[in-house]
Amino acid sequence: MSFPVDLLLFDLDGTLADTKADIATAVNLTLRDYGLPEHAPEQIYAFVGDGVRALLAKAFESRGAGVFEDALTVFRGHYLAHLLDATQFYPGVPTVLAHFAEKKKAIVTNKPIEYTLKLIEGLKAREQFDAILGANSTPHLKPHPGMILKVLDDLRIAPRRAVMIGDNVNDILAARAAGVPSVAVGYGLGDPEILKAAGPDLFCERIEDVMALIH
Numbered sequence: 001m002s003f004p005v006d007l008l009l010f011d012l013d014g015t016l017a018d019t020k021a022d023i024a025t026a027v028n029l030t031l032r033d034y035g036l037p038e039h040a041p042e043q044i045y046a047f048v049g050d051g052v053r054a055l056l057a058k059a060f061e062s063r064g065a066g067v068f069e070d071a072l073t074v075f076r077g078h079y080l081a082h083l084l085d086a087t088q089f090y091p092g093v094p095t096v097l098a099h100f101a102e103k104k105k106a107i108v109t110n111k112p113i114e115y116t117l118k119l120i121e122g123l124k125a126r127e128q129f130d131a132i133l134g135a136n137s138t139p140h141l142k143p144h145p146g147m148i149l150k151v152l153d154d155l156r157i158a159p160r161r162a163v164m165i166g167d168n169v170n171d172i173l174a175a176r177a178a179g180v181p182s183v184a185v186g187y188g189l190g191d192p193e194i195l196k197a198a199g200p201d202l203f204c205e206r207i208e209d210v211m212a213l214i215h
Contacts, residue, residue: 003181005214007157008100009148011166012109012116012134013048014188015207016093017123020045021086026079027059033074036060048189049168051110051141076114083115084122090187092208097128099211104155106131108147110170113137130155143173148180163214165207166190172198183210 013019024041031038039059047058056071097105106129109116113134120126131151138146152159164175167188172195175182184200185207186192196203202213 003163003214005103005161005163007104007106007130007151007155007162008210008214009106009108009151009162009164009175009180011164011168011171012107012111012119014167014190015165015171015185016089016107017087017119018090019083019087019119020048020189022083023048023055023079025082025085026075027055029078029082030056030071030075031059034060034071045189049110049170051135052112052115079115080118083119087119087123089123089125090207092206096207096210097125100214101128104130104157106151106155107133108142108151108164108174109134110141111135142168142170143177145174145178148174148178152178152180163201165210167195169194169198172200175200183213185210 010016024044027044028038044059047055056075057068060068060071111134113136116132116134120132131154133147133151135141138150140146148164152162159179162180163183164171164180165183165185167185167190172182172184181201183202183204184195186203186205204210
């Protein structure tokens, strides 16, 4: 099965870039600053996908609004200092981006736009995307379809001529709400079986498989 597409929408963390180690570093440095026990990296990876506020709320286990708001600022400093220490594109991503050089491409992520832009610019890929939206770009995070709908409107693309590619159930739900087909990828932070159960239009184990699914 394959279908024609004019716009590829990509999630970022766990889909385009392997960011988990640097996120875990920043979370644990923040916890250390507050004298709190650090989490195993694998535990922090499971917190990723619903935005920074949700990530820190889980990491801090809701220790009070005052501490939490301050911790967001502390985390920001640590993550901006470390977000390119280990982060890189997953194998195959540069090949896929080059393969679809003539297609419009966008990033829609729940990651704050400040971090997203610094990361993409650090990976020397800013010019490969026609739009980059993150938390703060629209009022709602995925699974709300707002970010996807904004990109479709800005780039004047019909929903059925776009595809959302991501590793999180939020990506599948946001795409469905926007009327956009979805491709779930099984190599990222999401559980492949949970992703399949969410009913994406297509599923692939490697990002390169997308090249055979879309024309």
